[in-house]
Each structure stands twice: as C-alpha cells, then as structure tokens.
Amino acid sequence: MTTLLLADDHEVVRQGMRRLLETERDLRVVAETGDGLEAVELVERHKPNVLIVDMMMPGLNGLEVTRQVQQSCPRTRVLILSMHANEAYVVEALRNGATGYALKDAASADLLKAVRSVAAGTRYLSPPLSDRLIEAYITKAAATEDPYDSLTDREREVLHLSAEGLTAADIADRLSLSPRTVESHRAHVMQKLELKNQTELIRYTMRRGIVE
Numbered sequence: 001m002t003t004l005l006l007a008d009d010h011e012v013v014r015q016g017m018r019r020l021l022e023t024e025r026d027l028r029v030v031a032e033t034g035d036g037l038e039a040v041e042l043v044e045r046h047k048p049n050v051l052i053v054d055m056m057m058p059g060l061n062g063l064e065v066t067r068q069v070q071q072s073c074p075r076t077r078v079l080i081l082s083m084h085a086n087e088a089y090v091v092e093a094l095r096n097g098a099t100g101y102a103l104k105d106a107a108s109a110d111l112l113k114a115v116r117s118v119a120a121g122t123r124y125l126s127p128p129l130s131d132r133l134i135e136a137y138i139t140k141a142a143a144t145e146d147p148y149d150s151l152t153d154r155e156r157e158v159l160h161l162s163a164e165g166l167t168a169a170d171i172a173d174r175l176s177l178s179p180r181t182v183e184s185h186r187a188h189v190m191q192k193l194e195l196k197n198q199t200e201l202i203r204y205t206m207r208r209g210i211v212e
Contacts, residue, residue, distance in 0.1 A: 002119045005046060006032040007039035007065065008054040008081065013104075017052065020108055027115065036060030037157070037174070040068045043076055050119050055082035055089065059174075060160050061210050063089075063096050068153060070097030079118045089209060090129055100124035148208065150192050158185040162198075163205035 004021060006029055008014045014032050021027045031042045036059035043051055051069055055062040066078045079100040080093045090101045100118040102111060103126040110126065117124040151159065154175070161171045168179045168186070175182070195201050205211045 002027050002050060002115070003030045003046070003048040004028065004115070005030060005039070005042055005048040005051045005076075007034070007036070007042075007051065007057065007062070008032075009034035009057045010054075013054075017111075020111065021115070024112065034058070036062070036065045036160070039065050040072070043069050043073050047073055048076055050115060051076050051078045052115065053078060053080055055080055055084065055093075055209070056212055058164060060157065063092050063209070064156055064160060066093060066098045067096040071153075077118045077121065079114055079124070084209075085126070085129060087129070090125065092209075094123075101129065102126045147193050151189060155185050155189045155192075158182055159189050159201070159205065160210055162186060162189075163202060163211045 004027060006014050006017055008017070011034065014034070018029050018032065021029055030046045030048055033039050033042055034057065036053075036057040038059065039051070039053060039057070040060065051065075053062040053065050057065070060068070062080050062082070066080065069076055069078060077099040078097060079102060080098045081102055081104050082089060083104050085103055093101050099121065100114050100123065102114040102124065106114070106126050114124045114126070157175060158171055161174060166174070168182045171177070171182045172179045190196070190201070193204060195204055202211075
C-alpha cells in the first residue's frame, strides 16, 4: 500500500485528486492540506510514501516544501503538480529533491502513472518535458551561484510569508517567534539578496515563482 499526502490550496482540486487516487486499491491518502507550512508538519507526522504538492501555495510554495521535506523526511518522495511547463521550474524542483513533476492538465491515467513512478523512486516528467533538456538546464544552473541558496530555512519562511503581505506580527504569530526575531530574519534576507525595500522583495519573489 502506497500512502499519500495531498497539498493543494484549491479544495476542489484536492477533492478531485483524492477521489481519483482512492479508487485505486494500492493507494491511500492519509492527510491533506492547503498550506505549505502545514504540509511540512504533516509529512513529519504521517511520513507518507509520496507527497503530492502544488507548485504555488500559501505559507511555503511547493519548491520550498519539497526542499524541507527532503531534509526532514528523505524517505518521502515528492511529486510536484504545476500549471507551468517551464524548464526553469522543473530544474528547481529536481534540485530541491522532487522525484516527479506533473502538469495539472494531465489526464487521470497520467497522474496515476506519475504517482506510481515516483513511489517506485523513478523520475517522472510530464510530456512535453524532456529528460535530456532538463539535464542540460541542471548542468547550467549548477555552474551559477544563487544567493537564495544562502538563506536558512527560517529566512526562507520569512521571505515567503513577507511576499504574501503578512506583517512582522503576523509572521511572528505564524512561526511562533517574536516580532523582533522576524525583523532580524527579514533584514538578513534583504541583505543576502541585495534587496532595498518591500517592492523589490515582491518583484524578486514573483521572478523566482515564489508568489504569482
């Protein structure tokens, strides 16, 4: 039996996936959420075989969820769902530890194939994505230093929540920190990424696909 955790902020999408997956005798959904931070917590609690996570979610996006899950629960394999057939997103997903990348407009049979491939530890990329092209992008990306890689987990969480428009007090409440600690993390983020103000921060996160 393959256990699954669903993370997508659209409830209708989650319900549809759950109905599809639970018609299969070898698949079982153990939990679901619409929030990236909670997705990481639920994976640590349930330790599913596969996490199916949407690329864009509140709290943390699918890429950052993938990275943190691979650090805390490396046995949980990750399948990212996305509307974007964009090689840059796929490369980032694979660099962060995802085993599969499926497009949201894929047929039901293709989604089931993706889930089973990922559960077996086999890379899955939705057509028209090409393994050869993706490997070329990964090689190119590896040769380029990215300041984002220097951010700590907490700094990334503060960056993601700041990009959603949350205040320091809101973020402090969400992460169980003091507002002063949040401000300190935010200052480090701005310094490392060479950002001067909130407008530049928003533009940066949109450019990276952290927020839409």
